[in-house]
Amino acid sequence: PYVDTKVILENADKNGYGVPALNINNLEFLHYIIEAGVKMNSPVIIETSQGAMKYAGNGDFRKGAELFVKMVKTFADEVDIPVALHLDHGKDFEYIVTAIKAGYSSVMIDASEHPFEENMKRTKEIVRIAHAAGVSVEAELGQLAGVEDEAVAAENVLVNPEEAKIFVEETGVDFLAPAVGTSHGAFKFKGEAKIDYDRIKKVKEYTKIPLVLHGASSVVPEFVEIAEKHGADFGGAKGVPADILREAVKCGINKVNTDTDLRIAFVAGLREFLNNNPKEFDPRKYFKLAKEYTIKVISDRMEVLGSAGKA
Numbered sequence: 351p352y353v354d355t356k357v358i359l360e361n362a363d364k365n366g367y368g369v370p371a372l373n374i375n376n377l378e379f380l381h382y383i384i385e386a387g388v389k390m391n392s393p394v395i396i397e398t399s400q401g402a403m404k405y406a407g408n409g410d411f412r413k414g415a416e417l418f419v420k421m422v423k424t425f426a427d428e429v430d431i432p433v434a435l436h437l438d439h440g441k442d443f444e445y446i447v448t449a450i451k452a453g454y455s456s457v458m459i460d461a462s463e464h465p466f467e468e469n470m471k472r473t474k475e476i477v478r479i480a481h482a483a484g485v486s487v488e489a490e491l492g493q494l495a496g497v498e499d500e501a502v503a504a505e506n507v508l509v510n511p512e513e514a515k516i517f518v519e520e521t522g523v524d525f526l527a528p529a530v531g532t533s534h535g536a537f538k539f540k541g542e543a544k545i546d547y548d549r550i551k552k553v554k555e556y557t558k559i560p561l562v563l564h565g566a567s568s569v570v571p572e573f574v575e576i577a578e579k580h581g582a583d584f585g586g587a588k589g590v591p592a593d594i595l596r597e598a599v600k601c602g603i604n605k606v607n608t609d610t611d612l613r614i615a616f617v618a619g620l621r622e623f624l625n626n627n628p629k630e631f632d633p634r635k636y637f638k639l640a641k642e643y644t645i646k647v648i649s650d651r652m653e654v655l656g657s658a659g660k661a
């Protein structure tokens with residue numbers, strides 16, 4: 351069934367596991383996520399960025415939002431696992447309100463590049479509107495380096511746990527994304543991968559709400575290698591290893607935003623298949639390996655995060 355993201359995350363919080371929040375831009379990735387969720391008996395949070403809304407609507411983000419809600423609801427109504435649709439990195443008021451109007455389960459207001467007071471003000475405004483419509487809200491404190499859809503943050507600004515306490519009390523936000531050392535994309539760490547567990551624990555202790563880890567892709571070496579064997583150049587790619595994800599969940603993370611891993615698995619399968627099947631041009635065939643690898647990476651992540659078997 352199609353559910354409110356809050357239902358999924360409160361269950362995850364109560365039972366101490368993480369749920370993958372998986373970004374889509376098209377029908378194929380939605381297919382693969384649902385298939386993995388059903389196979390693993392895991393709840394799933396589908397999420398789309400503002401750019402994905404524009405892309406799906408061929409430039410018209412309102413059409414894109416409508417399309418995503420129809421697609422996700424169609425799949426959700428057919429399966430027994432809980433399925434939610436979330437607007438990821440909502441920055442612009444009209445995109446966020448459009449997602450609410452279209453029927454998204456939840457929306458993120460990402461005002462984290464603004465000063466604390468401004469972030470609170472913008473978040474409060476969205477919480478008031480979203481809650482009036484029965485929609486839950488995610489906000490962000492601190493900054494992740496790397497590209498965040500449109501905005502590019504220079505470097506990491508880690509969350510201040512005391513600020514997080516005030517922020518959640520003042521805004522009434524339903525879940526919070528604290529910046530704790532990750533970043534978006536495939537090049538997360540120059541040195542060894544590490545995130546600030548202490549900050550996660552403190553933010554959890556002070557806010558007692560479900561927490562979100564952004565930039566959580568592992569950048570799985572197996573798929574990086576396959577992609578590079580077939581012409582990709584991802585030199586220096588490094589993500590958040592499974593053991594760090596498990597520890598982050600133990601410290602209080604419940605929603606684990608994962609986009610890059612799906613992209614790498616898909617392109618690895620696509621490159622391998624195309625290289626080995628020069629005569630093939632039927633998309634229902636040449637996406638086959640891409641589909642297999644993407645379902646595999648999602649299924650493995652559900653095991654790592656503990657959402658497998660929890661639907």
Ligand SMILES: O=C(COP(=O)(O)O)NO
Nearest residue numbers: 535565566567607609610
């Ligand atoms: O935070 C993410 C995805 O992060 P990755 O690039 O690590 O998949 N989406 O909001």
Ligand SMILES: [Ca+2]
Nearest residue numbers: 460462463490
């Ligand atoms: Ca941000």
Ligand code: NA
Nearest residue numbers: 437438439458
């Ligand atoms: Na999000």
Ligand SMILES: [Zn+2]
Nearest residue numbers: 534564565607
């Ligand atoms: Zn993110």
